Amino acid sequence: MIGVDWGTTSFRAFRVGRDGSIRDRRASPRGILAVPDGRFGDTLREEIGPWLALGEDKVLLSGMIGSRQGWKEAPYLPCPAGPADIAGALVDIGFDWAKVKLVPGLSGVDETGVAEVMRGEEAQVVGVPALLRDGGLACLPGTHSKWVRVAGGRITGFTTHMTGEMFSVLRGHTILARMMRDGPSDGAPFDAGLARSAEPGGLLHHLFGIRALTLANRLPETDAPAYLSGLLIGHEVRAALARHPGSVVQVIGAPELTALYARVITACGGYAERHDGEAAAHGLALIAGHADWG
Amino acid sequence: MIGVDWGTTSFRAFRVGRDGSIRDRRASPRGILAVPDGRFGDTLREEIGPWLALGEDKVLLSGMIGSRQGWKEAPYLPCPAGPADIAGALVDIGFDWAKVKLVPGLSGVDETGVAEVMRGEEAQVVGVPALLRDGGLACLPGTHSKWVRVAGGRITGFTTHMTGEMFSVLRGHTILARMMRDGPSDGAPFDAGLARSAEPGGLLHHLFGIRALTLANRLPETDAPAYLSGLLIGHEVRAALARHPGSVVQVIGAPELTALYARVITACGGYAERHDGEAAAHGLALIAGHADWG
Numbered sequence: 070m071i072g073v074d075w076g077t078t079s080f081r082a083f084r085v086g087r088d089g090s091i092r093d094r095r096a097s098p099r100g101i102l103a104v105p106d107g108r109f110g111d112t113l114r115e116e117i118g119p120w121l122a123l124g125e126d127k128v129l130l131s132g133m134i135g136s137r138q139g140w141k142e143a144p145y146l147p148c149p150a151g152p153a154d155i156a157g158a159l160v161d162i163g164f165d166w167a168k169v170k171l172v173p174g175l176s177g178v179d180e181t182g183v184a185e186v187m188r189g190e191e192a193q194v195v196g197v198p199a200l201l202r203d204g205g206l207a208c209l210p211g212t213h214s215k216w217v218r219v220a221g222g223r224i225t226g227f228t229t230h231m232t233g234e235m236f237s238v239l240r241g242h243t244i245l246a247r248m249m250r251d252g253p254s255d256g257a258p259f260d261a262g263l264a265r266s267a268e269p270g271g272l273l274h275h276l277f278g279i280r281a282l283t284l285a286n287r288l289p290e291t292d293a294p295a296y297l298s299g300l301l302i303g304h305e306v307r308a309a310l311a312r313h314p315g316s317v318v319q320v321i322g323a324p325e326l327t328a329l330y331a332r333v334i335t336a337c338g339g340y341a342e343r344h345d346g347e348a349a350a351h352g353l354a355l356i357a358g359h360a361d362w363g
Numbered sequence: 364m365i366g367v368d369w370g371t372t373s374f375r376a377f378r379v380g381r382d383g384s385i386r387d388r389r390a391s392p393r394g395i396l397a398v399p400d401g402r403f404g405d406t407l408r409e410e411i412g413p414w415l416a417l418g419e420d421k422v423l424l425s426g427m428i429g430s431r432q433g434w435k436e437a438p439y440l441p442c443p444a445g446p447a448d449i450a451g452a453l454v455d456i457g458f459d460w461a462k463v464k465l466v467p468g469l470s471g472v473d474e475t476g477v478a479e480v481m482r483g484e485e486a487q488v489v490g491v492p493a494l495l496r497d498g499g500l501a502c503l504p505g506t507h508s509k510w511v512r513v514a515g516g517r518i519t520g521f522t523t524h525m526t527g528e529m530f531s532v533l534r535g536h537t538i539l540a541r542m543m544r545d546g547p548s549d550g551a552p553f554d555a556g557l558a559r560s561a562e563p564g565g566l567l568h569h570l571f572g573i574r575a576l577t578l579a580n581r582l583p584e585t586d587a588p589a590y591l592s593g594l595l596i597g598h599e600v601r602a603a604l605a606r607h608p609g610s611v612v613q614v615i616g617a618p619e620l621t622a623l624y625a626r627v628i629t630a631c632g633g634y635a636e637r638h639d640g641e642a643a644a645h646g647l648a649l650i651a652g653h654a655d656w657g
Contacts, residue, residue: 271602273524308565
């Protein structure tokens with residue numbers, strides 16, 4: 070089968086064998102925002118045409134491609150939902166040259182009962198065998214980080230944090246922007262921001278401290294972005310782990326980001342295991358195996 | 364004497380009698396950013412000239428006018444500092460038509476020992492008699508809210524929160540901007556945001572909830588700004604009061620803002636007394652009374 074994680078700004082496709090192994094992969098910047106005039110079919114054929122020529126005819130798409138801004142809207146499936154539930158709610162794309170289906174996003178609630186939605190992360194989460202087998206907590210860092218709860222082989226709920234977007238907007242549009250120049254994202258300044266997140270005073274105060282530290286020449290401008298990153302991720306992880314002390318967290322995403330999060334999770338008393346974005350390929354293959362392809 | 368609270372974007376002047384009563388007042392948008400080519404002297408004379416003609420010759424300026432971007436830099440005075448200490452650190456403006464002096468800003472530390480600075484708020488704080496007499500906590504809400512600790516007639520330290528700036532940047536530059544239209548700043552949505560700030564999950568998660576609530580049609584776009592305001596002020600006040608449970612807080616500022624903060628302080632278990640911006644006039648007169656005018 071062919072699995073595609075098709076998001077707002079990126080397109081990642083995998084050719085997966087019957088044994089679940091990834092036989093080939095492609096990545097391009099042709100996210101849904103980069104596809105003109107709704108030409109999703111043509112784009113998909115251009116990207117994976119050579120695999121279709123090899124006889125693959127089942128294509129499963131996850132991510133924002135199934136949103137109102139995408140190819141066709143796949144309504145959110147309510148939690149709890151596991152691979153078989155998701156497979157039963159796939160949405161067909163009427164198309165001639167292959168069987169193409171969309172994975173629905175999931176709707177659920179956070180730990181206080183407030184509504185949440187996700188689209189794309191569900192395929193990655195079910196692609197981590199330990200989560201389906203043992204249950205537990207997954208973290209998918211990014212613009213809008215997701216913390217996903219899994220029990221009994223199904224996703225039961227999740228919580229979103231605006232961490233990545235907050236970093237961008239603070240870096241670009243506040244008084245702190247003037248205090249910062251690009252520098253390494255890791256290292257001692259990251260750890261200093263992380264340590265600060267454990268102190269009292271609250272995030273709104275800790276953020277202003279970046280100005281005070283740079284004015285006092287105690288934080289070089291090129292170190293300030295890493296400090297801000299450690300501070301924000303520290304606040305996110307502390308809040309997310311508050312109800313799950315000592316948890317093992319399955320962190321899924323790009324290696325540079327999962328490395329930062331793993332460090333913070335460990336510092337906050339949890340245990341982290343890292344997975345790269347290929348979890349999506351495994352999850353899509355698993356869902357495809359439960360689906361009715363007609 | 365004449366007291367002037369001269370900030371980045373506003374100019375407010377007071378003519379204060381020997382008995383401390385305010386005899387006249389002026390306000391204009393001629394903050395330091397609106398004064399071209401460093402013509403601070405001309406601007407001041409245009410604003411308060413009629414009072415000088417009445418025989419006033421002592422002029423005390425506080426706020427960003429004493430910063431590097433202002434008329435002349437008045438170095439920060441370290442805390443603890445009271446009216447007499449501040450009066451002993453005034454900086455003269457060499458000028459022919461009146462005795463003009465600058466109030467220094469204060470430097471201090473927050474409750475975890477991290478450096479902080481303020482410029483302008485010190486004059487307002489010492490203008491509240493209850494604070495000098497009994498000590499306690501002052502809150503000056505705004506772009507960068509200050510929480511100021513007073514003991515033994517002197518300012519001992521303070522803590523800044525980026526609340527107002529965070530509101531602007533979230534309102535203008537994030538995914539939440541699309542979820543909001545201008546509406547009333549107070550009322551039930553404000554209270555809903557305030558209540559949310561008491562729940563677990565952390566600010567970075569609570570902010571994203573605005574998207575979920577509007578998508579679920581549970582928060583009208585015109586109510587979202589008030590909800591965001593209640594959420595942010597709730598997080599600020601909860602963090603600021605954490606070490607001062609049950610405190611009386613002297614809230615100083617524009618009436619619409621002090622009303623919101625007083626409501627939040629009460630909801631968080633504190634007690635609020637409100638003061639308008641004329642505290643600056645009383646503080647400047649008090650400092651002037653301790654000063655050596657030659």
